[in-house]
Amino acid sequence: MLLSRFRRNKKSEEDNNKNNNNKKETSKNRQESEDETKEGLFKKLNKFLEKRDYMGAISLLEHKIKKNEKINSKNNEELMNLKLWLGYCHFHAANYRNAKNIYEQMLGDKHCPNEVYLYLGCSFFFLGLYENAKKVAEKASKCPLQTRLLFHVAHKINDKKSLVSHHGQLKDTTEDQLCLASVHYLRSHYQQAIDIYKKVLAKNKNFLAINVYMALCYYKLDYYDISMEMLQIYLDKFSDSPIAVNLKACNQYRLYNSKAAENELKALKSMSTSELNFAKDIILHNTVVFRNGDGALQLLPTLVDIVPEARLNLAIYHLKKNDTDAAFVLMKNIEPQSTYEYLLKAITFCIKGIEENSQDLLNAAAGFFKIVGESPAECDTIIGRQSMASAHFLRKQFDEVLVYLDSIRTFFSNDEIFNFNYGQTQLMLDNFVEAEKILKQINGHQTTSTLIYCLCLARAQIANGNGKEAWGVYQKEKHIPNSQMILRLIANDCYRLEDYLIAAKAFDEMEKRENRINNQQNYNYSKPKCAACIGVVKMFTADKCSLDELREAMRILERDKSSEAREAIKTINKWAMEVNVYF
Secondary structure, eight states, X not given: OTGGGGSOOHHHHHHHHHHHHHHHHHHHHHHHHHHHHHHHHXXXXXXXXXXXXXXXXXXXXXXXXXXXXXXXXXXXXXXXXXXXXXXXXXXXXXXXHHHHHHHHHHHTSTTOOTTHHHHHHHHHHHXXXXXXXXXXXXXXXXXXXXXXXXXXXXHHTTOHHHHHHHHHHOOSSHHHHHHHHHHHHHTTOHHHHHHHHHHHHHHXXXXXXXXXXXXXXXXXXXXXXXXXXXXXXXXXXXTTOHXXXXXXXXXXXXXXXXXXXXXXXXXXXXXXXXXXXXXXXXXXXXXXXXXXXXXXXXXXXXXXXXXXXXXXXXXXXXXXXXXXXXXXXXXXXXXXXXXXXXXXXXXXXXXXXXXXXXXXXXXXXXXHHHHHHHSTTTTTSHHHHHHHHHHHHHTTOHHHHHHHHHHHGGGGTTXXXXXXXXXXXXXXXXXXXXXXXXXXXXXXXXXXXSHHHHHHHHHHHHHTTXXXXXXXXXXXXXXXXXXXXXXXXXXXXXXXXTOHHHXXXXXXXXXXXHHHHHTSSOOOOHHHHHHHHHHHHHHHHTTOSOHHHHHHHHHHHHHOOSHHHHHHHHHHHHHHHHTTXXX
């Protein structure tokens, strides 16, 4: 009887077999259902990715991950796969910080794939955290992606040894060659980048985006028409590409005007946030540029470490607003790579050097100008020759300056800034007639009302015997800051060249002005005034000035109450009586 309790009943056995079969069938159906769910998920995901709707893809993945974490937390492999896709979508939507957070969380799991170190490194790279990118990338297994990432990092941190090392590890694969072309572009080696892109495109005709990369290179080389042609190949297929539309706007800005450029960007307003997210920073940056700096202080500082040109355009904005200190802070630690960067750094250092009377800064500026002027790409261009002229000007080598300016003068016959520089150069070489002629051609009040212009023109006029015109320069611009320097130049130069009446008037005006400003009679120019007035008497006796001019000199002396003036008047009156001259 006891044994009978353990003996299987035939019916019971049949029921058990049936139950087992049902369980197997249920398990099989559940697996098939899960497989169908996975297949459906990735079909939906692919649709989002094909449309570049990364926000839609992110919402789908986040919902699935939450569901999996609740229902099937043990299926670690599936969860990892979903998180990899989520990180991918955030990265391609330019949400680099979110991608970084996802990869860091994944690395806390011991089952995390090793390549996640590289994905985290890429996120750090696009966040501008290059040392972090290097550190985590080196933890990954050696592979082509690691080489490419470390190659880019080496360029960003200016590690020349590492750059050369990883350059040598690049293979003749499409990915590696595109990486090399990218670094060539970043190092301003645009023609080398174009050569690589042409080779890759010849083997891969369907890689239409390479036309955009080449268009970028041609844009940087100032070949805007060619850039537009290359760009149109891509736009014919993908007319809604934010990057391509933005580049087209930049070409329009260079070829035509800012209004044409802004009209191109209007096409982007109809695009979704997801589509624009990747390019939003560069588009916002360029909108500020197209609007001549409107909104620069609100936007550009936030983009300085994101859009390379933002730092440069913010520096230009500060220079235009005469905030040299702010521009200098932005430019002082930049390692220039392009002609544009060298020139902007040179200009900033030059202005700062003049303001602080720093020869070190001026020498540094001259050095930057010289690099541009001697570079193979610019040595025979107008920009190159202007740069060499600037370098020699700062080093006071004016004969060399004239050589370079003469070589391009025909291109700038009506350019006031060029004529101003040309006139100054002629003045420094004592070519006073030519200097006065050139300086008088300048009509723009923004230039003619500057102190340096007034000083240059006055000196040239005095040297050419036109002291009265120099006095007229002071009378017209005496309201400008530091205009007493014009008076001092007129007084000293006229006295030296025996134009004594103008010298006397200048000394008299200097005394009045300084006593008026300081509200006291401490400034005494009696001695130089007396000397100048006696000089007028001397010129009168030599028939080199008129009686009216002599009378004007005497009136200047009579207004002076000093003992020197009284003694001079007494002596001159005695002489006048002897020669029958009546004042």
